[in-house]
Amino acid sequence: MAxxxxxxxxxxxxxxxxxxxxxxxxxxxxxxCPHRLLHGGESCSEYVKHMLINQDLQTVLQTATQRFRACNVAAQNLRNQKQSGGCIIIPCCIPI
Structure with missing residues (x-):
């Protein structure tokens, strides 16, 4: 029995x-996921899932916290990029 x-x-x-x-x-x-959008690679959920498969739980908890903080920074950076862009007449994603 296991x-x-x-x-x-x-x-x-x-x-x-x-x-x-x-x-x-x-x-x-x-x-x-803002981290994936800004940096490419895995979303935070996929990243944490892979960590859970390959690392001990304590390491995953520490690493996940760091990743979520980095994701928050990525979200702020994406918001700032979006706000610095401009649109003429119609909404678009092309910065002026």
């Missing part, structure tokens, strides 16, 4: 939660 530790259970639960978020919530929320 013994399931609290850490492995928490990791499995977190991965299942991320999968549910990615499948059902993320496509409907109306925006994409």
């Amino acid at each position: 013994v399931i530790t609290i850490e492995s259970f928490a990791t499995q639960l977190a991965i299942a939660s991320i999968n549910t978020y990615q499948k059902h919530l993320s496509p409907r929320k109306g925006f994409s």
Whole structure:
């Protein structure tokens, strides 16, 4: 009989939660991960999911916190880029 530790259970639960978020919530929320949009690569949820598969839970918690802070900075940078652009007559995304 396999013994399931609290850490492995928490990791499995977190991965299942991320999968549910990615499948059902993320496509409907109306925006994409700012970190992925600005820097390319994985979204924050995909990044954390990969970390959960490959690292211990303590490391993931520390790294995820750093990633979410970086994502917040990316969101602010994207907002600033959008505000510095301008439009003539009709809304568009082309800066003047």
